[in-house]
Amino acid sequence: MSNDVKKEGAHWADQMAERIIREKGDKDMYTCASGITPSGTVHIGNFREIITVDLVVRALRQRGKKVRFIYSWDDYDVFRKVPKNMPEPDLLEKYLRKPITLVPDTTHYAENYARANEVRVEKILPTVGIYPEYLYQAERYRSNRYVNGIKTALEHRDEIRKILDEYRTEPLKEDWYPVSVFSSFTDKDNTTVLSWDGEYGITYRDDDLGKEETIDIRTTPNTKLPWRIDWPMRWAEENVDFEPGGKDHLTEGGSYDTSKKVVEIFGGKAPVSMRYDFIKLKGMGGKISSSGGEVADLYDVLEIYTPEIVRYLFVGTRPNSEFAISFDLDVLKIYEDYDNCERIYFGLLDVKEQRKEKEKRIYELSQVDPESIPTEPGYQVPFRHLCNLLQIYEGDIEKVIASLTDVKPGQVDRLRTRLTCAWNWITTYAPEDFKWSLAKSDDEPVALYEKEKKALSDLRGYVNEHLDACSEKEFSEYIYKAAADNGLENADFFRITYLALIGKEKGPKLAGFIKICGKDRIDSILSKYQE
């Protein structure tokens, strides 16, 4: 199984899989991890981490390895600030410093604030073929699953402090404890740990109320490890072999550096890691995304890119460099690029062997279901042409499909998805120049001189009589003739024709455009200009 996957020159996901096997040895099961605090919208930059893991998981599985793909929701993290655009900010304000799992969801989408963010992600990931096993840290901490980890951290308090101090400007204080406590009186983490009894008892002070309390870490739901200790504890707990990180973590003195050392206290080893860079957005044009504000999440991207193409964007880009996801005219090029990649995969486009190997792998990894790679290319027609068809049919996707008589049954679903994206793009992001709609028969006719009306009337006559039978070239010649016969400049005739048909001075190449629209539609529009 693994022999057909080349080691050298392979895709970065394949190289990473090889590295994991090399560094971690031959194992029955490899654990690949990812995770985040659901303290706000999980945006497309966060998605980069998820798909990075997914690609490495697929590469490992294709080498015949068993893989566990875990995704940790850090929903026992603290609610630090109220995001903009959330309903009832005053209510939310009262929950600051409490764990996000205890914050109400003022959108009433889920049972709590953290869960609302989680559910959105969990619902959409299958669309792009990603199926992690979700771990919920609030539930785990509150049910005392990590009691041994917390005790170990307490026992090695000085050692941990020494590790963390290596990179700090201000050393941690003498009385620092490697654990944080949510007050049982207020649920907030405005607390100070005062002492530890050497076993399971912790005494803390609620700094808001000035009250003190002793709790048992075997039974209290209120203790949690701080991030730089929590992360390595979980590596050890789950035996994590691979987990990527953003450049904030994967930098000298960042949390990966300290966790690499702290994990040994928990009897584990650091996973293989890799850094991914951030994602920029281009061409959203100030449109407010579904999540509000200038961020995009996977839902926003899937509005305009099909699932394969969303994957393709990430598969074809080296993770450690920044890139932009475009919502502007670049969208056309992305679709063309993907179609080219597909043509190369199916041998319809000849390129050098080296490039061919690379593109084929990118195509495979871009597919939603790794077990069912398409056996024939999609219905390939330029994206721009689809946009024109959609505008002719006013966004009626089924009519567009019906108008394309050579679509094969196996291509219909993919075409439908693509048309949906194309229409979303036209209506939401396409530049105004790009958009038009056919005039309706009851629209007010454009004011014209007599000879212009006559020219359009001639055109209508020709269309009714010859359009179906003549070639595009013949028809094109006639258009010039109609202008000349009526003493009109070509440019003027084109202009009034576009004005009559779509209400704009310019448009798609006229002869082909009229043929696509068909006799009946053109006739009903031009009849308004009949003498």
Add this chain to the structure above:
RNA sequence: GGGCCGCUAGCUCAGCAGGUAGAGCAACGCCCUUUUAAGGCGUGGGUCAUUGGUUCGAAUCCAAUGCGGCUCACCA
């Protein structure tokens, strides 16, 4: 201050298992028997930031430098 990323055609970027510089857009030209372009074909255009090194050979590897950006040194 440490670490990292980027610097390739006018613009946006690809190329980075070292082996004759690529794409899209823009420009220019031609074409659809006649100057619409959101069509077709074609052309031009780059000392691959600089300097040095390794090599038969460097955009690609190494080292310094410059410019731009990110990030850590709070929290996570």
